[in-house]
Amino acid sequence: MTQTPIKTSTGKTFTHLVSKEGGVKYPLKALNVCEETFSPLEVAYDYDEIRRQVSRESIEAGPHSIWRYKAFLPVESENPIDVGTGMTPLVKSNRLARQLGLKNLYIKNDAVNMPTLSFKDRVVSVALTRARELGFSTVSCASTGNLANSTAAIAAHAGMDCCVFIPSDLEAGKVLGTLIYNPTLMAVKGNYDQVNRLCSEVGNSYGWGFVNINLRPYYSEGSKTLGYEVAEQLGWELPDHIVAPLASGSLFTKIYKGFNEFVKVGLVDEKAVRFSGAQAEGCSPIAQAFKEGRDFVTPVKPNTIAKSIAIGNPADGCYALEVARKTNGNIESVTDAEIVEGMKLLAETEGIFTETAGGTTIAVLKKLVEAGKINPDEKTVVYITGNGLKTQEAVQGYIGQPFIIEPKLESFERALERSRTLERLEWQQTNV
Amino acid sequence: MTVKVLVPTPLQKFTNNQATIECGGSNIDELIDALESNCPGIKARICDETGKPRRFLNLYVNSEDIRFLEGTDTALADGDEVSIVPAVAGG
Numbered sequence: 001m002t003q004t005p006i007k008t009s010t011g012k013t014f015t016h017l018v019s020k021e022g023g024v025k026y027p028l029k030a031l032n033v034c035e036e037t038f039s040p041l042e043v044a045y046d047y048d049e050i051r052r053q054v055s056r057e058s059i060e061a062g063p064h065s066i067w068r069y070k071a072f073l074p075v076e077s078e079n080p081i082d083v084g085t086g087m088t089p090l091v092k093s094n095r096l097a098r099q100l101g102l103k104n105l106y107i108k109n110d111a112v113n114m115p116t117l118s119f120k121d122r123v124v125s126v127a128l129t130r131a132r133e134l135g136f137s138t139v140s141c142a143s144t145g146n147l148a149n150s151t152a153a154i155a156a157h158a159g160m161d162c163c164v165f166i167p168s169d170l171e172a173g174k175v176l177g178t179l180i181y182n183p184t185l186m187a188v189k190g191n192y193d194q195v196n197r198l199c200s201e202v203g204n205s206y207g208w209g210f211v212n213i214n215l216r217p218y219y220s221e222g223s224k225t226l227g228y229e230v231a232e233q234l235g236w237e238l239p240d241h242i243v244a245p246l247a248s249g250s251l252f253t254k255i256y257k258g259f260n261e262f263v264k265v266g267l268v269d270e271k272a273v274r275f276s277g278a279q280a281e282g283c284s285p286i287a288q289a290f291k292e293g294r295d296f297v298t299p300v301k302p303n304t305i306a307k308s309i310a311i312g313n314p315a316d317g318c319y320a321l322e323v324a325r326k327t328n329g330n331i332e333s334v335t336d337a338e339i340v341e342g343m344k345l346l347a348e349t350e351g352i353f354t355e356t357a358g359g360t361t362i363a364v365l366k367k368l369v370e371a372g373k374i375n376p377d378e379k380t381v382v383y384i385t386g387n388g389l390k391t392q393e394a395v396q397g398y399i400g401q402p403f404i405i406e407p408k409l410e411s412f413e414r415a416l417e418r419s420r421t422l423e424r425l426e427w428q429q430t431n432v
Numbered sequence: 433m434t435v436k437v438l439v440p441t442p443l444q445k446f447t448n449n450q451a452t453i454e455c456g457g458s459n460i461d462e463l464i465d466a467l468e469s470n471c472p473g474i475k476a477r478i479c480d481e482t483g484k485p486r487r488f489l490n491l492y493v494n495s496e497d498i499r500f501l502e503g504t505d506t507a508l509a510d511g512d513e514v515s516i517v518p519a520v521a522g523g
Contacts, residue, residue, distance in 0.1 A: 038486050040488070192522070201438070212522050
């Protein structure tokens with residue numbers, strides 16, 4: 001009989017903040033920038049302590065949420081804010097995989113993450129728990145939409161004041177999906193990079209906890225759970241290849257960090273996982289740098305329907321480049337038309353309705369397969385990070401229409417005949 | 433000729449904790465040198481060893497990123513506003 005190791009240690013697992021360039025250490029406060037180099041600060045952990053605290057069994061016995069990985073997250077609270085975030089389905093793809101010619105494709109479906117249907121609930125749950133610990137009563141963010149939804153919702157749950165900033169041209173679903181929680185919503189006449197800059201300036205003077213500015217080192221750690229969950233859901237094994245969307249580049253680098261941490265504490269075996277990133281052509285500064293072999297990212301002005309990933313000046317762009325290159329991955333971009341096709345393809349083959357960012361990721365997956373850059377046997381995980389109901393405008397006009405009929409059998413039969421004719425025509429078109 | 437420079441918190445120790453200072457210079461390069469004469473030590477923070485602004489720092493002239501203008505050659509006119517903003521935010 002094997003015995004479950006007893007894990008009794010409960011000490012703090014995170015120790016300080018550290019500059020990603022130069023290694024200067026900082027205290028665990030609301031700080032995001034190294035004063036020497038202006039590079040990002042990152043949370044440092046005591047991995048020996050984590051190893052003492054966790055085992056596969058202890059994680060499996062934990063809450064059915066991201067908090068089963070609490071030892072790997074930068075919070076101290078006994079009771080972190082838990083709104084059921086995380087542990088979203090990892091779906092083994094059959095129909096999409098067959099269509100693309102892949103044998104081992106999995107879809108990590110954060111389109112159904114809780115409470116606001118995007119991966120942002122992971123980072124916000126961590127950020128607001130930490131914000132509470134640091135004594136903030138007002139939380140804020142600069143958002144392309146999903147983060148606004150999530151910050152407003154989880155702040156409402158936690159009883160915190162909330163003021164969020166978005167570009168004024170966002171999809172209606174994202175605006176409404178923020179306002180319902182009754183935060184103060186600032187719709188800024190400008191693109192995301194301008195919103196972000198405004199928030200960087202506001203951040204210092206109002207004493208608010210900006211989840212993706214002064215709380216960014218804590219916030220971004222939440223994305224590691226997308227790595228942990230995939231490893232656990234694959235049966236405590238790392239995949240061979242992942243494909244994820246790139247906006248700021250943070251999510252991508254944190255999945256990488258998550259996999260490495262699981263290896264470091266002995267929860268999974270080491271494996272060379274390839275990391276491939278997806279951008280929309282209308283905002284592809286990281287993909288352009290990748291193609292041109294540059295190690296720096298030149299900012300662009302976004303122009304794409306994939307608004308949730310339209311960051312022209314990506315803060316972690318250079319680190320995302322580094323991860324893709326050192327893991328032998330790729331970074332590709334696709335057009336808006338391909339993004340819409342990607343959304344439809346995922347919906348029609350897997351029954352998953354994703355937003356434009358997910359359409360981008362599926363379209364890039366397809367492009368990489370067609371270019372022979374993904375081996376059909378590779379265990380590939382594609383990350384779907386948001387829900388299609390929030391970006392309905394993107395597919396309006398590209399999908400079918402309902403048949404309006406009378407409540408009579410004859411009317412139904414006529415419409416059914418028409419629909420079958422249309423289907424035949426579509427097939428003929430496809431064959432040509 | 434003077435331009436208004438908005439200084440981020442981590443650099444305010446060089447400006448007597450002032451968030452805004454006035455300075456001269458006909459382009460960004462000259463402005464950075466002028467800043468250095470007024471606030472010794474600030475240039476080494478703004479620029480890397482090649483003398484160019486650090487990659488994690490954004491500079492704006494009247495709200496436009498200098499990388500969309502002429503970089504550090506971007507010309508400055510009397511009354512322009514130059515902002516220095518740490519880039520690590522968002523996403």
